[in-house]
Amino acid sequence: MSSTYYILCLSHDPATVEGECHTAEEAEQRIADGLETHPNCDLAISRHSGAVCEVGCHASKHRKTNLRCYHGGTLWTDADWLLLLAAAHQTTDPTVAAVAARAGHRCWPPERLQRLRLELDLPAAVPPARGPNWQD
Numbered sequence: 001m002s003s004t005y006y007i008l009c010l011s012h013d014p015a016t017v018e019g020e021c022h023t024a025e026e027a028e029q030r031i032a033d034g035l036e037t038h039p040n041c042d043l044a045i046s047r048h049s050g051a052v053c054e055v056g057c058h059a060s061k062h063r064k065t066n067l068r069c070y071h072g073g074t075l076w077t078d079a080d081w082l083l084l085l086a087a088a089h090q091t092t093d094p095t096v097a098a099v100a101a102r103a104g105h106r107c108w109p110p111e112r113l114q115r116l117r118l119e120l121d122l123p124a125a126v127p128p129a130r131g132p133n134w135q136d
Helices: 024-033 078-089 096-104 110-115
Strands: 004-009 016-021 042-047 050-056 075-078
Touching: 004 024, 016 024, 024 042, 050 078, 075 078, 078 096, 078 110
Parallel strands: none
Antiparallel strands: 004 016, 004 042, 042 050, 050 075
16 A cells, blocks of 8 residues: 655644645655745654554754754654653653653654644643744
């Protein structure tokens, strides 16, 4: 089964779909070229093969926001891992919370995961975003 890629704007809560692409490279190039309707927004790429399979945090050099992650190319994270990470961020178990904090997945802080809740079909209990400048 082939995959479809969507450009997501995570500056919206929840994230909005801003374009459909046939390849990851096409989505990456569109972000690198800049989206006219989202010039300063936090963008990501989702890969779907039926349901969402993984989400990509694109190259830092093309990012217009102040995330704390830095990588030369798109860093893909499995959707199931993002679901587990979201659950770990919302747990009341101190051991799980400590492990989640130590893992420190810089691309996907709780606030950014919250904005992906519709894409990932996250439960409503994910912590709310802190506001428009959460990535600072």
